[in-house]
Amino acid sequence: MDGTIPIAPTGVEEAPTRVDDLWFPDHNLVIQAENRLFRVSGGILAARSLVFRDMLSIPQPETQPLIDGCPIVVLHDSAIDVEYFLKAVFDSSFFERPPAPTTFPIVAGVLNLSTKYDVSYLRHRALLHLASASPMSLEEYDSIGSTATFPHRTSRLSRLLLADSLGMTWAMPTGMYAISCLKAQSILDGIPVQGGTIHITSALQRACVIAHPELCIAQNHHIYRFLRVLPTKGCTSDGVCSVRSRSLLETFTKLERLDPLGFLDAGWSKALQDRFCPACNARSETEYKSARQAVWNQLPSIFSLPTWEELKSARTADLSE
Template sequence: MNSAPPTKRRRTDDPDPPESPLVRSTEYWFDDGNIILQVESTQFRLTKGMLSMHSNVFRDMFMIPLPPDQPTIENCPVVTLSGDTPEDWNHLLGVMFPRSLLQGKPTAGLLAGVLRLSKKYDIPLFREDCIWRLKAEFPSTLKEHDKFLSWAFIRDESDILFPLASLAREIGLHSILPVIYYRIVASTGENGYMNMVLDETAPGFSTVDRLACMRGYIKLLDLQSQTTMSWLDVKKIPVGVCQQRPDCRKQMHKIIRDLHGAQRLEISAIHEWVSDWDTDLCELCTKEALKIFQDGRKECWNKLPSVFGLPEWDELKRLDLE
C-alpha cells in the first residue's frame, strides 16, 4: 500500500512565497484530535483512529514513525495534503461525522468530493455508496430505469446534470452517461437543459458533452419517430377493425397537433406512455398503439448509447473503472 502524500518541506534557500493565512476548520477541529491535516490554507484537527478506521492509506501511514522534525501544533503532527481542496475534505468529513442518523440524498458536490478523496485515500465503503447511488440514478437497463422516479438517490439541484456528466468522465463511470445525456436532451422547456446546451451557456459543460447532446438530440428525434412514436402514423391507428374510427381519428389528430405545437420538438424516446393519449381511443386502437410504443421503447433503449456516440451498453459497463 502506498503511503499518503509526503509533507511539504520548504527549502531554506527559497524565498518565502506569498501564502494565504492558515485557518482552522470551524467544524472539524477537535480538541482531542492527535493529527492535523493541512489542505491548502485550512487545517483539520482529527483523530488517527477515525482516519485509520475508514482509510487504508492513513492506517498504513500512521504505522510509520514520523520524522523528528515533523511540524507540530499543540503537540499534534501537521501533515500537508497536496492536490486536495478544503471543499472536498469538508464533504468527506461530513460523511465521516454525520450530524444526523439519516443523511438524505447527497448533492453532486458531495458525491464528487467523496469520490475523489475516497479513491486517493482508499476509503472503499464511502466510495461504493457513491458509485451505487450514481448507477441507481442513471441505470444501464430499462427495467431498472422504470423502477424509480428521477432523483430517487441524488438531490435534484439547478443544472446538476452538467457537473454529473463531467464527474462521470472524470472517474471513468461511462455506463451512466447515456441516461445523463438523455435527461439533458429531454429537458427542452423554457429553462430546460437543452436550451442552455444549444445556446452554449451551460457552465462547466465540456465540448465533448455538448456535441454528444446536440447530435443525440437530432438522432433521437428521428429514432423515436420510427419507433416509440410511430403509432401516430394514421396508417397504423385507427386499426383496420376499429369500430369507432371517427372518434379515434379525431383523437389522433389532436395528439399530433399538441406534440407538434411545441416551440421545440420534445424527446420522448424512453418516456413512459402518457395516459391522456388513449383517453378517446377505443380498446383495440389503444392496445395496438401501446404495443408499438413499448416495442419502440426497448429499441430506443438499446440504441441510446450509440445516438450519443458511445459504445453499446455491455461495452460501457466493461469500460467502467469502478
C-alpha cells in the same frame, strides 16, 4: 495524483477556521483544506487509507509548524469535499450504504477523495449510491425516482461530469441523454443551472451535439408511431380516432420539446385515452411502449458508448472491487 502531500502552511490570506464537527481535541493531526481546519486521528486515517498511511510514515523536520502541538497536513482539495470525506471516515452514520438517503455533493465528494486517497470501502459505498441513479434498463429508468438515494433530476449534469472525470462510462448514458435533448446553443455555450452556467468538456459537447438530431429522428420515427398506427383494426369510433390521431400528430411534430423517453407523462397518457376508442387506445399504448424500448436500446450507439451489456459488465466490475 502526484504521490506526495505537502505538510506545510498554505499561506492563504483568509485566516483558517476550525470545523467544529471535525475538531477532536484528543486527536493528533490537523488537516487544512483551503481555509478550513480539521483535527482528526492520524492513526485512524492511516488505517483507512494507504495514501495517508504512507504519507504519515515520512519523518517530519523538527521545525515543522504545529497547531496545538499537532502537525499540519495541507490537502489541495476543496474544503467541502474534505469535510464530507472526513465525516464519512469518522462518523459511521453520516454516509451509510443505500438505501440510506444522501445528497449528490456528498456522493461526489466522498467518491472523488476515496478514489484519490485509496479508501476502498468508502469508494464502494459511493459507487453504490451513484449506481442507484444510473439505470441500466428502461425499467430502472422509469423507477429511478424511488431507487435513487439522492435527488436525481437536479444532479444529472453534475453526475455526468463526475462519471466522465472518473472514466465511469456506465454512469453516463442518461446524463448524456438529458444534455442531448437541449438545443445545440445551450450545449455549446453553457448549460443554465441554478446560480449560473455549467460548461461540459469539448468531447461531451461533440457527442451531445451529434446525438441531438439522432434523438430528434428517434422521437419522430419511433415515438410518434403510436399515433401513426391509428386507426387500428377494430376501431369503433367511425372515423373519429383517425381525425384525432392526425390532428395530434400535426400538433406534436410542431413542438420544440425533445424527450423521446419522457414524451408522454401520466397526465398526457390519461388525456389521450379519453380521445380514442378502446381498441385504438390499446394499440397506441402497445406501440408507445415498444417505441420507448427501441429508443432506449439505441442510446449507447447514439452516444458512441459501449453496448448496454458492456456497460452493465463495467458497472458490475466497479461495484465488485
